[in-house]
Amino acid sequence: MIPLLSARDLVKEFAVAGTQGLFTPAKRFTAVDRVSFDLHAGETLALVGESGSGKSTAARLAARLIDVTSGTVYLDGEDITARHGSALRDVRRQIQVVFQDPFSSLNPRHTVERIVTAPLRYQKRDLPGGTRKVAQQLLERVGLDPAHVDRYPAQFSGGQAQRIGIARALAVGPRVLVCDEAVSALDVSVQAQIINLLRELQREEGFGCLFIAHDLAVVRQIATSVAVMTDGTIVETGDRDSVFGEPRHEYTKRLLAAVPRINPEWEAARLRNAAARAEEAVR
Ligand SMILES: Nc1ncnc2c1ncn2[C@@H]1O[C@H](COP(=O)(O)OP(=O)(O)O)[C@@H](O)[C@H]1O
Ligand SMILES: [Mg+2]
Numbered sequence: 001m002i003p004l005l006s007a008r009d010l011v012k013e014f015a016v017a018g019t020q021g022l023f024t025p026a027k028r029f030t031a032v033d034r035v036s037f038d039l040h041a042g043e044t045l046a047l048v049g050e051s052g053s054g055k056s057t058a059a060r061l062a063a064r065l066i067d068v069t070s071g072t073v074y075l076d077g078e079d080i081t082a083r084h085g086s087a088l089r090d091v092r093r094q095i096q097v098v099f100q101d102p103f104s105s106l107n108p109r110h111t112v113e114r115i116v117t118a119p120l121r122y123q124k125r126d127l128p129g130g131t132r133k134v135a136q137q138l139l140e141r142v143g144l145d146p147a148h149v150d151r152y153p154a155q156f157s158g159g160q161a162q163r164i165g166i167a168r169a170l171a172v173g174p175r176v177l178v179c180d181e182a183v184s185a186l187d188v189s190v191q192a193q194i195i196n197l198l199r200e201l202q203r204e205e206g207f208g209c210l211f212i213a214h215d216l217a218v219v220r221q222i223a224t225s226v227a228v229m230t231d232g233t234i235v236e237t238g239d240r241d242s243v244f245g246e247p248r249h250e251y252t253k254r255l256l257a258a259v260p261r262i263n264p265e266w267e268a269a270r271l272r273n274a275a276a277r278a279e280e281a282v283r
Pocket of ligand 2 (some may be wrong): 181
């Protein structure tokens with residue numbers, strides 16, 4: 001089966017600032033070094049690793065937000081690595097991103113209506129019922145009050161703001177959703193709510209999810225498979241239970257051992273309970 005999104009030997013080098021002289025070539029730093037992975041529809045692939053290991057850069061390369069130094073990105077088996085202009089806009093319709101900090105990724109001067117429908121305008125979509133109706137429907141789908149379309153981001157809590165970010169990503173009906181530390185800045189109970197929402201939406205929509213996180217307890221909740229990154233490379237890939245249950249690579253073992261929560265089963269139960277409590281609270 002052809003994967004939905006495929007990364008092959010992705011490399012990203014950055015020029016290191018401050019070292020360029022007139023005659024000295026710029027020093028280069030390899031943030032992502034020959035990273036390969038496959039993402040299938042309906043699957044959630046988690047990229048895990050410590051801060052600075054290259055997760056965000058790898059995800060941005062795969063989403064075509066930044067250009068590769070070398071390597072290839074395939075969407076449905078089609079090479080999209082060099083796409084630009086209207087062909088890249090087509091990729092944007094298929095791959096959408098939810099970022100870590102909802103407040104810095106939502107324009108504070110725009111209403112929610114304008115924010116969640118922005119990708120539709122970018123795609124030049126016809127909105128027969130008007131943007132208001134579409135925005136209301138999107139808010140409903142992420143569990144927000146559709147009457148709040150005229151509000152501004154600052155009038156929402158962190159969890160609600162992240163729901164707005166998710167609504168915006170879903171507006172164009174993407175087939176790949178990239179979540180870059182999308183729940184990392186949220187309280188545990190709110191994290192659990194957002195994870196439940198993502199799982200529910202994935203069940204309904206069937207998108208493939210590339211889920212970046214450094215928190216293994218979160219990854220355990222949502223991932224179907226896991227790729228472990230360190231120093232710009234993937235050192236271990238496998239389905240969730242085998243990576244958590246029988247880690248093969250030393251780095252994965254250390255990463256698992258470093259989780260301050262002692263028992264992952266307890267942690268999973270704790271998150272489930274928190275989700276149940278949070279859901280009760282909004283009823
Ligand atoms: N635009 C950039 N210019 C220079 N270095 C960068 C840039 N983006 C990321 N890096 C560096 O690449 C490495 C990986 O960063 P990143 O992908 O953000 O890691 P992670 O998401 O795992 O924390 C880090 O050392 C970071 O400082
Ligand atoms: Mg990151």
